[in-house]
Amino acid sequence: MKIFNSLEEVNGIQPTVVALGNFDGVHKGHQQIIERTVRSAQDMGLKSAVFTFSNHTRTLLKNLPAVKNILYAEEKAKIIETMGIDYMFNIPFTNDILTMSPEDFIKDILVDKFKIREAYCGFNYSFGYKAKGTPEVLMHEGLKHGFGIHVQEPYKIDNIIVSSTYIRNLIAEGDMERCMKFMGRMYSIGGEVVVGNKLGRTIGFPTSNIMIDETMATPPNGVYITYCTYNGVKYPSVTNVGVKPTVGIYNKNIETHIFNFDRELYGKQIRVEFIKRTREERKFSGIEELSKQIESDCIMAKAYHREKGSL
Numbered sequence: 001m002k003i004f005n006s007l008e009e010v011n012g013i014q015p016t017v018v019a020l021g022n023f024d025g026v027h028k029g030h031q032q033i034i035e036r037t038v039r040s041a042q043d044m045g046l047k048s049a050v051f052t053f054s055n056h057t058r059t060l061l062k063n064l065p066a067v068k069n070i071l072y073a074e075e076k077a078k079i080i081e082t083m084g085i086d087y088m089f090n091i092p093f094t095n096d097i098l099t100m101s102p103e104d105f106i107k108d109i110l111v112d113k114f115k116i117r118e119a120y121c122g123f124n125y126s127f128g129y130k131a132k133g134t135p136e137v138l139m140h141e142g143l144k145h146g147f148g149i150h151v152q153e154p155y156k157i158d159n160i161i162v163s164s165t166y167i168r169n170l171i172a173e174g175d176m177e178r179c180m181k182f183m184g185r186m187y188s189i190g191g192e193v194v195v196g197n198k199l200g201r202t203i204g205f206p207t208s209n210i211m212i213d214e215t216m217a218t219p220p221n222g223v224y225i226t227y228c229t230y231n232g233v234k235y236p237s238v239t240n241v242g243v244k245p246t247v248g249i250y251n252k253n254i255e256t257h258i259f260n261f262d263r264e265l266y267g268k269q270i271r272v273e274f275i276k277r278t279r280e281e282r283k284f285s286g287i288e289e290l291s292k293q294i295e296s297d298c299i300m301a302k303a304y305h306r307e308k309g310s311l
């Protein structure tokens, strides 16, 4: 997949079928749009493309609180790439674009820059000055410029419309199983293993610690059944998200104890996938009580992994 990080970089491309949207989380609804885009491009001998803004459009619009993203731009690009997309237009949302009329946006960007032949978007896609651009405007302009437009109807699960906002709320509530159902993929956090208190190994539960980026959507403090991927291998693990109130005052981080594993991972990249939250993080009377609880957390997590055949 070729990624274009500005409009100026977009040159010498083949005609395209473009999926339009922010695609944060690349959830089940997004996947419908992207899959259709890929299929249609293959059928028509065109290139498939995704057009997103690299910064959240709300950050330029005043008085709107910053939205926490589900995925980093690189993670989003990787997922989209595996779905078979040829080009990703990852364009900064600037004041110039903000003030563009929907008609200019379509002509200058979609038609002239992206050589669009077909467009796929969600039922609530909006663009252009004061978000006046709608799927109806795209249809009207498409007739003029000779491209087709396909509007994805609301994609529902359990009669709820799948949306990035709904998924952000599921993450904030720690409902990882539902998150998996709506996103079509486990919620995960990746990062570099950092040094902790070096206490874990002394109580029999060494953990690999990674920092949490609070600008991103993060799960609440608590204990989770997880997988930990290191070096391309997926290991069953159990994870604490929180501030370790029993042993001191720390920044929120995540630490995962990998079953049947004994390797130093400082400085290495790991990714933790969240299956299920099992309890809240608590302040125990001391290390002894904490260790006993961690032991039963491990028993519960191991039983789950055994049942799933991953241990």
Ligand SMILES: Cc1cc2nc3c(=O)[nH]c(=O)nc-3n(C[C@H](O)[C@H](O)[C@H](O)COP(=O)(O)O)c2cc1C
Pocket (backbone or CB within 6 Å): 196, 197, 198, 199, 200, 201, 205, 206, 207, 209, 223, 238, 239, 240, 243, 244, 245, 246, 247, 255, 256, 257, 280, 281, 282, 283, 284, 290, 294, 297, 298
């Ligand atoms: C499964 C699991 C559950 C945990 N639950 C708690 C908890 O409820 N309260 C708490 O203060 N710390 C909890 N911890 C964090 C421990 O305090 C921490 O792992 C220990 O202090 C070692 O930290 P270190 O990695 O910085 O050496 C938990 C850790 C694990 C692995």
Ligand SMILES: Nc1ncnc2c1ncn2[C@@H]1O[C@H](COP(=O)(O)OP(=O)(O)O)[C@@H](O)[C@H]1O
Pocket (backbone or CB within 6 Å): 193, 194, 195, 196, 197, 198, 199, 200, 201, 202, 205, 206, 207, 208, 209, 256, 257, 258, 259, 260, 261, 262, 263, 264, 265, 266
């Ligand atoms: N089973 C395991 N699960 C997770 N990390 C492990 C495991 N065995 C060894 N490690 C490694 O041991 C170190 C963690 O030990 P610990 O005493 O908890 O130190 P820290 O407080 O620095 O996390 C990390 O480098 C981690 O990668």
